[in-house]
Amino acid sequence: MTSRNILSPAFILVAPQMGENIGAAARVMANFALFDLRLVAPRDGWPNAAAETMSAGALPGVVNVQVFETVEAAIADCALVIATTARPREMTKPVLGGAQAVERMRSVDGRAGVLFGAERAGLPNEAVTLSDAILSFPVNAQFASLNLAQAVALVAHGWAEAMATGVPEKFDVEILPPASRENLIGMMEQFEAELDRAGFFFPEEKRAVVVQNLRNTFTRAGWNEQEVRTFRGAIKALALGRGKARVIRED
Amino acid sequence: MTSRNILSPAFILVAPQMGENIGAAARVMANFALFDLRLVAPRDGWPNAAAETMSAGALPGVVNVQVFETVEAAIADCALVIATTARPREMTKPVLGGAQAVERMRSVDGRAGVLFGAERAGLPNEAVTLSDAILSFPVNAQFASLNLAQAVALVAHGWAEAMATGVPEKFDVEILPPASRENLIGMMEQFEAELDRAGFFFPEEKRAVVVQNLRNTFTRAGWNEQEVRTFRGAIKALALGRGKARVIRED
Numbered sequence: 001m002t003s004r005n006i007l008s009p010a011f012i013l014v015a016p017q018m019g020e021n022i023g024a025a026a027r028v029m030a031n032f033a034l035f036d037l038r039l040v041a042p043r044d045g046w047p048n049a050a051a052e053t054m055s056a057g058a059l060p061g062v063v064n065v066q067v068f069e070t071v072e073a074a075i076a077d078c079a080l081v082i083a084t085t086a087r088p089r090e091m092t093k094p095v096l097g098g099a100q101a102v103e104r105m106r107s108v109d110g111r112a113g114v115l116f117g118a119e120r121a122g123l124p125n126e127a128v129t130l131s132d133a134i135l136s137f138p139v140n141a142q143f144a145s146l147n148l149a150q151a152v153a154l155v156a157h158g159w160a161e162a163m164a165t166g167v168p169e170k171f172d173v174e175i176l177p178p179a180s181r182e183n184l185i186g187m188m189e190q191f192e193a194e195l196d197r198a199g200f201f202f203p204e205e206k207r208a209v210v211v212q213n214l215r216n217t218f219t220r221a222g223w224n225e226q227e228v229r230t231f232r233g234a235i236k237a238l239a240l241g242r243g244k245a246r247v248i249r250e251d
Numbered sequence: 252m253t254s255r256n257i258l259s260p261a262f263i264l265v266a267p268q269m270g271e272n273i274g275a276a277a278r279v280m281a282n283f284a285l286f287d288l289r290l291v292a293p294r295d296g297w298p299n300a301a302a303e304t305m306s307a308g309a310l311p312g313v314v315n316v317q318v319f320e321t322v323e324a325a326i327a328d329c330a331l332v333i334a335t336t337a338r339p340r341e342m343t344k345p346v347l348g349g350a351q352a353v354e355r356m357r358s359v360d361g362r363a364g365v366l367f368g369a370e371r372a373g374l375p376n377e378a379v380t381l382s383d384a385i386l387s388f389p390v391n392a393q394f395a396s397l398n399l400a401q402a403v404a405l406v407a408h409g410w411a412e413a414m415a416t417g418v419p420e421k422f423d424v425e426i427l428p429p430a431s432r433e434n435l436i437g438m439m440e441q442f443e444a445e446l447d448r449a450g451f452f453f454p455e456e457k458r459a460v461v462v463q464n465l466r467n468t469f470t471r472a473g474w475n476e477q478e479v480r481t482f483r484g485a486i487k488a489l490a491l492g493r494g495k496a497r498v499i500r501e502d
Contacts, residue, residue, distance in 0.1 A: 024398065024401075027394075027398060027401075028397070028398065028401050030391060030394040031388075031390050031391055031394055031395065031396070031397050031401075032389070032390065032391060033391040033394075056396065056398075057394075058394065062394060097412065097415075098408070098412060099412070137282075137408060137411075137412075138283070138408075138411045138412055138414075138415040139282050139283065139411070140281060140282055140283060140284040140411075143281040143282055143284075143308075143309065143313060144282065145282070145307065146279070146282050147275065147278060147279065147307075149401070150275075150278075150279050150282075150400070150401065150404045153401045153404050153405060154404060154405065154408050157349070157388060157389075157405050160388070160389045160390070160391075161348065161349060161350070161388075161389055163389075164348075164389040
């Protein structure tokens with residue numbers, strides 16, 4: 001057992017529409033001492049006057065905002081990614097309650113990122129696929145649509161409440177830190193590119209769903225950096241050796 | 252041990268200013284299947300078009316709204332009253348975290364009411380004084396002002412999360428149900444009226460703070476109906492007997 005620092009999570013709003021919601025999200029993040037806000041392709045660009053008005057002083061300057069073009073870029077440095085969604089997804093991801101999600105975020109060795117979907121559409125499947133787990137709130141099925149900033153508030157509060165009870169100890173220091181999401185995504189992209197070249201995705205219409213299934217499997221596995229490197233090496237070896245393998249089989 | 256029904260709490264907004272916040276509060280209450288919203292002296296009257304717009308369909312009709320002139324009237328049927336406030340109060344009330352507050356709300360025999368203050372001023376001291384306990388969120392001291400609807404969201408979610416884990420058993424069915432807040436307030440008012448008549452509040456400038464201290468003591472004690480009746484009878488007896496007591500002492 002050793003005590004350790006816990007990195008504060010990044011909150012990532014994917015394609016947010018209303019500046020008011022971005023501002024309200026920033027305000028409640030500041031309320032709970034969270035300062036890493038990331039926007040993926042905000043509809044109305046950035047900066048946004050409505051966001052500043054609603055932020056009650058959190059924007060600009062108290063909460064740090066970064067803007068990204070893609071979810072992949074926004075989560076590149078994350079060791080754990082949690083997708084918030086009320087909608088059931090046909091994906092085999094662990095579904096966590098708020099407290100469970102926060103405990104995973106607190107116990108990961110690296111930065112956690114929490115994805116929040118846009119007001120109308122929620123998170124796109126591709127973003128959920130890149131996540132380790134789904135965080136779902138116990139909402140009334142007859143009135144399930146949570147306001148974006150309210151969802152941010154619930155996770156921010158859950159984090160602060162858990163942090164107020166102290167830093168959890170890490171029991172097994174032998175476990176290697178998880179791979180960064182950037183490296184995991186790079187690994188998956190490399191794998192998919194090689195599979196493309198190998199003609200694996202046939203027929204082409206099924207490519208998207210097959211990629212989704214693969215990515216779900218990979219993100220669930222909890223790869224560490226060493227495992228990512230090993231797997232990437234294995235893919236590369238397979239790709240380089242493909243011609244040879246065929247030759248051998250054709251012998 | 253016996254299983255039992257749990258009444259859903261009432262959420263009471265005291266002197267709310269912005270209709271938008273009332274609407275957002277109603278929306279998130281509906282998200283978490285809470286439908287008893289009470290407004291004490293809303294600044295812009297009721298109904299309120301901005302509230303309906305922000306409620307995303309919760310108003311009118313999904314969440315039930317009642318309007319009251321006083322906090323006392325709004326909490327009259329409550330067996331437990333929780334005051335949400337981030338500000339430290341010079342009152343000897345238990346201060347609970349969100350989860351603790353919800354557990355008290357779930358274990359009380361009767362309806363719980365949760366008081367939320369106005370946007371700028373928060374809850375007046377008189378309202379906190381009428382409460383059994385303070386619910387305080389672990390906010391960043393440098394950025395402590397929670398949006399009203401966000402505070403509502405945190406309590407609503409805490410309630411739903413606890414309810415999703417099942418109904419707690421009541422271990423001691425012998426304990427009498429707590430007095431309604433109406434009866435407790437009536438008892439305190441009767442006591443204060445008699446103290447006034449007895450010249451207890453001297454000098455008059457100190458009346459408010461002395462009443463506040465008395466009420467804090469009474470609300471902390473967890474009176475049941477039988478105890479309230481007994482105490483009221485005792486006050487009445489003292490008041491009726493005052494003249495006699497004087498006569499006796501003057502003998």
